[in-house]
Amino acid sequence: MAPDGRLLAGMSVLAAVVEGGSFIRAAEVLGLSASGVSRAVARLERRIGVRLLDRTTRSLSLTSEGARLYELAAPHLEGIEAAANLASGTAGSVRGLLRASVNPIFSRHVLAPRLPEFVARFPDLTTIVVQQPDAGDLVAEGIDVAIRFGPQPPSSLSSRLLLRTRVLTVAAPAYLERHGRPSAPAALAGHDCIQFLDPQRRRPFAWEFLRDGETLPVATKGSLTFADINTMIAACVSGAGVAQVLALGVEGLLKTGALVELFPDWPGETFPLHAVRPSRRLSPAKVEAFLDFCEAIARPYGC
Numbered sequence: 001m002a003p004d005g006r007l008l009a010g011m012s013v014l015a016a017v018v019e020g021g022s023f024i025r026a027a028e029v030l031g032l033s034a035s036g037v038s039r040a041v042a043r044l045e046r047r048i049g050v051r052l053l054d055r056t057t058r059s060l061s062l063t064s065e066g067a068r069l070y071e072l073a074a075p076h077l078e079g080i081e082a083a084a085n086l087a088s089g090t091a092g093s094v095r096g097l098l099r100a101s102v103n104p105i106f107s108r109h110v111l112a113p114r115l116p117e118f119v120a121r122f123p124d125l126t127t128i129v130v131q132q133p134d135a136g137d138l139v140a141e142g143i144d145v146a147i148r149f150g151p152q153p154p155s156s157l158s159s160r161l162l163l164r165t166r167v168l169t170v171a172a173p174a175y176l177e178r179h180g181r182p183s184a185p186a187a188l189a190g191h192d193c194i195q196f197l198d199p200q201r202r203r204p205f206a207w208e209f210l211r212d213g214e215t216l217p218v219a220t221k222g223s224l225t226f227a228d229i230n231t232m233i234a235a236c237v238s239g240a241g242v243a244q245v246l247a248l249g250v251e252g253l254l255k256t257g258a259l260v261e262l263f264p265d266w267p268g269e270t271f272p273l274h275a276v277r278p279s280r281r282l283s284p285a286k287v288e289a290f291l292d293f294c295e296a297i298a299r300p301y302g303c
Contacts, residue, residue, distance in 0.1 A: 010044030011073050013037055014052060018070055021099060021142035022060055029097060061141075074278070094289045095124035101132045101146040105229060105249040106273060106298070111147075114297045121293075125286055138278050145277045145287050147294060149246070150200065158277050162295055163302035164270040166247040169209075170259040174239035182242070185209045185218045185263055192241035193220035197227045207244060210268030246271055248301055270303060 016026035016037070023034040023041075030037065045052050052066035062070060102111060107129065118127070130143075138146055152159045169185070182188055188207070195204035204225055209216040222241050226232035233250065236243040237258050245259075253259040275291050 013040040094122045160275045162298040167269040172239045193222040194241040194243040195225040209266040
């Protein structure tokens with residue numbers, strides 16, 4: 001299929017829809033009407049002969065064919081934009097719309113207090129911060145960059161390690177008063193241990209303890225399992241059981257005594273935080289600016 005101006009224009013509209021997450025946001029970026037954007041995507045679908053977007057009244061997502069097309073075409077579209085920017089002398093400008101999916105722990109404890117600084121530094125950038133599970137298809141969700149906890153599986157995504165935070169085993173004083181404090185990790189077999197779902201595997205995280213190169217797995221069980229970290233921490237504070245949490249999210253609760261760290265003599269287990277973006281040969285200036293900012297503000301929190 002020989003490329004022409006209409007095909008390039010259609011691909012540009014599709015990219016705007018994906019990156020904006022809706023016809024309305026794409027229309028705002030392109031200076032078109034939402035109906036005009038919809039017609040342009042429909043023309044592109046007729047030209048290629050496949051459906052690129054699944055549309056409902058409430059959601060918009062790429063089909064598998066659309067995701068593949070976008071993955072292959074996006075670097076070339078960005079290359080054209082980069083060339084134009086170089087020609088006009090604006091290659092380093094940070095502007096436009098950035099959609100970032102940010103883990104709620106990092107968002108609340110690290111990013112939110114520093115956002116005024118980011119906004120002041122980049123006044124021509126509009127940033128949409130959403131919170132999604134630490135898994136999922138960035139392209140299908142129209143996400144430019146995601147901040148995610150956990151090891152990242154092999155994929156086409158580009159990943160940058162931001163920090164490692166300690167994994168702590170904690171309980172509330174009220175729980176310890178009722179059930180006693182476990183003397184060692186192995187004693188957790190007799191306790192009610194709150195489980196947390198791994199968003200990538202959809203099953204509870206295994207409990208491990210590390211010290212001086214030694215790894216000690218411990219089989220635990222409990223009556224409660226959570227997929228939301230804030231709810232799990234709140235349940236632990238209320239005395240519902242023993243939990244494993246990230247140090248980054250509970251410093252204040254430890255300082256006030258609302259939670260007690262049970263095994264400070266097993267300090268070796270850590271959990272990584274990554275910045276993830278769709279793998280492209282050229283990363284837009286807006287994405288690099290956000291990545292660099294997150295990397296700088298995360299540095300003091302690493303262990």
